[in-house]
Amino acid sequence: xxxxxxxxxxxxxxxxxxxxxxxxxxxxxxxxxxxxxxxxxxxxxxxxxxxxxxxxxxxxxxxxxxxxxxxxxxxxxxxxxxxxxxxxxxxxxxxxxxxxxxxxxxxxxxxxxxxxxxxxxxxxxxxxxxxxxxxxxxxxxxxxxxxxxxxxxxxxxxxxxxxxxxxxxxxxxxxxxxxxxxxxxxxxxxxxxxxxxxxxxxxxxxxxxxxxxxxxxxxxxxxxxxxxxxxxxxxxxxxxxxxxxxxxxxxxxxxxxxxxxxxxxxxxxxxxxxxxxxxxxxxxxxxxxxxxxxxxxxxxxxxxxxxxxxxxxxxxxxxxxxxxx
Amino acid sequence: xxxxxxxxxxxxxxxxxxxxxxxxxxxxxxxxxxxxxxxxxxxxxxxxxxxxxxxxxxxxxxxxxxxxxxxxxxxxxxxxxxxxxxxxxxxxxxxxxxxxxxxxxxxxxxxxxxxxxxxxxxxxxxxxxxxxxxxxxxxxxxxxxxxxxxxxxxxxxxxxxxxxxxxxxxxxxxxxxxxxxxxxxxxxxxxxxxxxxxxxxxxxxxxxxxxxxxxxxxxxxxxxxxxxxxxxxxxxxxxxxxxxxxxxxxxx
Numbered sequence: 033x034x035x036x037x038x039x040x041x042x043x044x045x046x047x048x049x050x051x052x053x054x055x056x057x058x059x060x061x062x063x064x065x066x067x068x069x070x071x072x073x074x075x076x077x078x079x080x081x082x083x084x085x086x087x088x089x090x091x092x093x094x095x096x097x098x099x100x101x102x103x104x105x106x107x108x109x110x111x112x113x114x115x116x117x118x119x120x121x122x123x124x125x126x127x128x129x130x131x132x133x134x135x136x137x138x139x140x141x142x143x144x145x146x147x148x149x150x151x152x153x154x155x156x157x158x159x160x161x162x163x164x165x166x167x168x169x170x171x172x173x174x175x176x177x178x179x180x181x182x183x184x185x186x187x188x189x190x191x192x193x194x195x196x197x198x199x200x201x202x203x204x205x206x207x208x209x210x211x212x213x214x215x216x217x218x219x220x221x222x223x224x225x226x227x228x229x230x231x232x233x234x235x236x237x238x239x240x241x242x243x244x245x246x247x248x249x250x251x252x253x254x255x256x257x258x259x260x261x262x263x264x265x266x267x268x269x270x271x272x273x274x275x276x277x278x279x280x281x282x283x284x285x286x287x288x289x290x291x292x293x294x295x296x297x298x299x300x301x302x303x304x305x306x307x308x309x310x311x312x313x314x315x316x317x318x319x320x321x322x323x324x325x326x327x328x329x330x331x332x333x334x335x336x337x338x339x340x341x342x343x344x345x346x347x348x349x350x351x352x353x354x355x356x357x
Numbered sequence: 358x359x360x361x362x363x364x365x366x367x368x369x370x371x372x373x374x375x376x377x378x379x380x381x382x383x384x385x386x387x388x389x390x391x392x393x394x395x396x397x398x399x400x401x402x403x404x405x406x407x408x409x410x411x412x413x414x415x416x417x418x419x420x421x422x423x424x425x426x427x428x429x430x431x432x433x434x435x436x437x438x439x440x441x442x443x444x445x446x447x448x449x450x451x452x453x454x455x456x457x458x459x460x461x462x463x464x465x466x467x468x469x470x471x472x473x474x475x476x477x478x479x480x481x482x483x484x485x486x487x488x489x490x491x492x493x494x495x496x497x498x499x500x501x502x503x504x505x506x507x508x509x510x511x512x513x514x515x516x517x518x519x520x521x522x523x524x525x526x527x528x529x530x531x532x533x534x535x536x537x538x539x540x541x542x543x544x545x546x547x548x549x550x551x552x553x554x555x556x557x558x559x560x561x562x563x564x565x566x567x568x569x570x571x572x573x574x575x576x577x578x579x580x581x582x583x584x585x586x587x588x589x590x591x592x593x594x595x596x597x598x599x600x601x602x603x604x605x606x607x608x609x
Contacts, residue, residue, distance in 0.1 A: 226477040228470045231459075235467055238456035245454050246468030247439045305458040 057350055058298045058311050062318045069325035076328045083324065085207070089275070091320030092209040093118065093268035093284065097291045098298070098312040099220040100261035105295060106224075107257045108237035108304030109163035113152055114265035114291065116174035118284025121145045121269030123178055125194075126187035126279035134193050138270065145266020146259055148174060153255035153262075163258070171288075178281040186280040189273050198274025212271060213313075216264070221309040233257055237304025293344040294319045368393050369527040369559040370415065370446075371427035377410055378422045384410045388424070388585045390578055392528060392559035397550070399570040399591075400563045402580035403603055408563045411580070412530050415561070416448045417441030428527060445526030445558075449517045451533040457506040461498060462487040464505055465520050490519050494549050511542025518549050522556065529553065531562040535569065547573060567596050581605055 069078045077083055097114050104111045121141040129137030152170055156163045189195060201208045224230040235243040236253045244250050265284075273279045296302060297318060298311030322343065326336045368391035375388040385407045392398050400408050413419045415426065417435035425432050428444045435441045438448075455464050462483045463470075471479040487501040496515030498508060505513060514534055521529045531550065535543040550573055553560050564570050570577055571591060579586040579602040586602045 222477070228472060228478065231463060231470055231478060232468070234459060235456050235463075238458050239454070242454035242456050242467065245438055245448070245450070247442065248468045301458075305456065 058314045058318065061297065062314050062321075065318060065321055065325070069321065069328075073325060073328050078325060078328055083328075085210075087320045087324050088213070088317065089207060089209045090324070091316050092213045092275075093271045094287055094290055094294060094320065095213050095313055095316040096216045096264050096268045096271065097261075097284075097287065098294045098316045099216050099309055100264035101291055101295045102220070102224065102298070102300050102307045102309055102312045103233055103257040104163075104261045105300050105302065106237045106304055106307040107233045107253060108240065109156060109254060109257065110167060111149075111152065111163065111258060111261040111265075112167040112288060113148055113170040113174060114261060114268075115284060115288035116171050116178060117145055117148045117262055117265035118269040118272060118287065119178035119279070119281045120148065120174050120181070121266035122273040122279035122283050123181050123187060123281065125270055126189050126273055127182070129189065129191050129194060130187070134191055137191070137194065141270045141273070142263060142266045145262045145264070145269065147262070148265075149259035149262020150255075153258035156258060157251035157254035163254075167258075175281075175285075182281070184281060186278050189277050189279060195274050195277050198270045199277065200275065209271060209275065212267070216267075217309060217313050224307070224309050229256075234305055234307075238306075289340070289344065290319045290323075291316075293340070296344070366394065367430050368427075369429055370561070371430070372415070373425045373427065375411070375414060375421045375424035375426070377407075377414060377419060383583055385414070385421075385583045388580075390585070390588065392561055394527075394557045394559055395554050396576070397554060397560040397562060397574045399574035399577045400561060400580065401565075401567070401570055401577060401599065401603060405582070406580040406603075407583040408580055409532065410583075412448065412532050412561075412563060415441070415528075416446060416530055442524065445524075446528045446530065447521035447525035448530045449514070449521045449532065449534055451536055455505050455513060455517060458504060460501065461491075461503050461505065461508075461516055462501040464516060465490070465501075465523060467520075469524070486523070487519075490523055491515070494519050494522065494552060496549065497545075509542065510538050511545050514538060514542070514546050515549055518546070518553075522553060522558075525558055528559040528561065531560065531564075533563055533565065536565070543569070567599060570599075571596065579603055 097118070100114065101111060121144045124144045125137045125141030128140035148170060152163070152167055155161050155166045195201070197208060198212075199208065203211060224233070232243065232248045232253055235246070235248055236250050240250050269279075269283065272283045294315035295307075295312050296315075298308055298313070298315030300307030300312065319340075322340065323336065326339055331339065370392040372388060372390045375385055376383070377385040388411065390398070400411065402408050410419065414421050417438045417440050420434075420436055426435065427433065428446075433444055435444065456467060462480070465487045466483050471482050473479045484501045491498055491501070494515065496512065496519050498512050498516065505516065508516070518529075518531070518534065534550065535546050538546060547569060550560065550562065562573065574591050576588055576590055577594065577599060578588045579599060581603060586605075589598065
C-alpha cells in the first residue's frame with residue numbers, strides 16, 4: 033500500500049517540477065520583452081551599448097529596494113513605506129552634507145532608512161499591527177515629512193566625492209551604480225540562500241507557528257527584515273541623490289509599484305515562504321527595460337502606466353495560480 | 358505507578374503530583390506518571406480531559422501550578438519550548454509544525470541549522486543526516502530535497518516524527534499523530550512509532566483510537582476531567598476496562 037502511495041507522491045513531485053512555471057517566468061519574460069524591443073525598436077537605438085547600460089544604471093535604486101522587499105515578503109510581510117523612505121533619506125543626506133560634509137551626510141541618509149525600518153518593525157513585530165497598514169501609514173507619514181523637510185525645495189548635492197561614489201563615478205572601468213547593484217545582489221543572495229538568517233526568514237513566512245515552536249524568534253526576524261528594507265531604501269535614496277546631484281521630495285515616489293512588481297515577477301510569493309534575490313534583480317531589469325522601451329516607442333506617460341499595470345496584473349495572476357496549486 | 362521504578366532503570370520522565378489551574382478552573386490535578394526509556398505510554402481520555410494541557414506542561418509551553426517534573430531523576434523547571442528541547446524532549450504536533458514550502462532537510466533542521474566555518478549553511482551535512490534517518494525509520498519520501506507540500510499526509514507525519522527522533526535524546530511526545538491520516542498512512546506511521554522503541558527513548562502518545570493504543574503502547578494512562586483515573590499495563594487490560602475508565606460509567 034505504501035509503495036503505491038510513494039509512487040503517487042513521486043509522480044506528483046515530478047509533475048510539480050514540470051509545471052513550476054513561476055520560477056522561470058521572469059527569465060522567459062525578460063527575454064521575450066528584450067527580443068520584442070530589439071526587433072521593434074532596432075532603429076530607435078534600443079540595442080546600443082549606451083542605452084542598455086543606461087537601463088542598468090537607472091534601475092540600480094529599484095534593484096536595491098527590491099532586494100530588501102524580497103526579505104520582507106519572504107517573511108510574509110510587506111513594506112510600502114520604501115516609497116517615501118527614499119526621498120527622506122536623500123534629503124537628509126543632502127541637507128546634512130551641506131553643513132557637515134560627506135560622512136555625516138551618508139550616515140544621515142542610511143540612518144533615516146534604518147530608523148524608518150525600526151519604527152515599522154517595532155509596530156509590526158511587537159505591537160503586532162499588520163505590516164500592510166503600518167507601512168501604508170508610514171508611507172504617507174514620511175511622504176509628508178519629506179515635503180516639510182525643505183518646503184518642497186530641491187537640495188543640490190555638490191560634494192564630488194559623494195556624487196562619484198554614489199552616482200557618476202566608476203572603478204576599474206565599471207560605473208559605481210553597477211558596483212552597488214552587484215554588491216547588494218551578491219550579499220543579499222548569500223544572506224538569503226546560504227545563512228541561517230535567510231532560512232529563518234523563509235520559515236517565519238512559510239509557517240510562523242512551526243518556526244516559533246522550533247525556537248526561532250518570529251518578532252526579532254520581523255523587525256530585522258523591515259530594518260533591512262528600510263536601510264536598503266535609504267541606500268537607494270543616496271544613489272538617486274548621487275546620480276541626479278540633487279535631492280527632492282519626489283525621488284522614488286513612483287518606484288513602489290515598480291519594486292513590488294519586480295519582486296513578484298522575480299518569483300517571490302506575496303504570502304511568504306519562497307523567493308529569489310536573483311529573480312528580483314532580473315525582475316527589476318525587466319521593469320527598467322520596459323520603462324525604457326515604452327519611452328522609446330513614444331508612449332505617453334499615461335499609456336506607460338497602463339501597460340505597467342497590466343504587466344503587474346499578469347505577474348500577480350501567475351504568482352497566485354502557483355500558490356493555490 | 359511508582360511501584361516498578363527500579364525495575365527498568367531510571368525513568369526519562371517523572372511527573373509528580375502535577376496540578377494546573379487556569380483562573381479558578383482546575384485543568385489537571387493529582388497527576389503522576391513515569392515514562393521509561395524504550396517504553397511507549399499512551400495517554401487516553403475524552404475531549405477536554407486535559408491531555409493537551411498535560412502535553413503542553415511536559416513540552417514547556419505551560420508551567421504547572423504545582424507539582425514537579427523530573428528528567429532522568431533530576432527536577433527541572435521549563436518555562437518555554439526551547440528549554441524542553443534542551444532537555445531532550447521533542448513534540449510531534451497534531452497539525453504538523455512543518456514549513457510547507459521548504460525542503461524536507463530544511464524542516465529536519467528548522468531552527469537548528471548547522472553551519473560551516475564561514476557561517477554558511479552546511480547543506481551537505483543536513484542532506485546526508487536527513488537521508489540516513491529517513492532510511493533508518495523507513496519514511497518513504499522521494500528525496501531529502503522534496504518540498505513538504507509535494508508529500509502525502511503520511512509522508513509529512515513521517516518527516517515530523519523523523520525530526521523529533523533526530524533531536525530527542527529522552528522523550529518524544531506524539532499528539533494525535535494519525536488523526537488526519539488515511540488507513541494505509543496510519544499503518545505506516547504506526548510502524549514508524551513502534552520502531553522508536555528500539556531507540557531507548559521514552560514515547561508518550563495521545564490517541565483517540567483504542568485500536569492504535571492497544572497495538573502500540575506498553576502502558577495506558579487514563580484521564581477524565583483533569584483527574585488521573587489510573588494506569589494499566591496494556592497486556593493486562595482490555596478495551597472494555599479502558600472505555601469504562603474513560604467514560605466513568607463503571608468505576609474501577
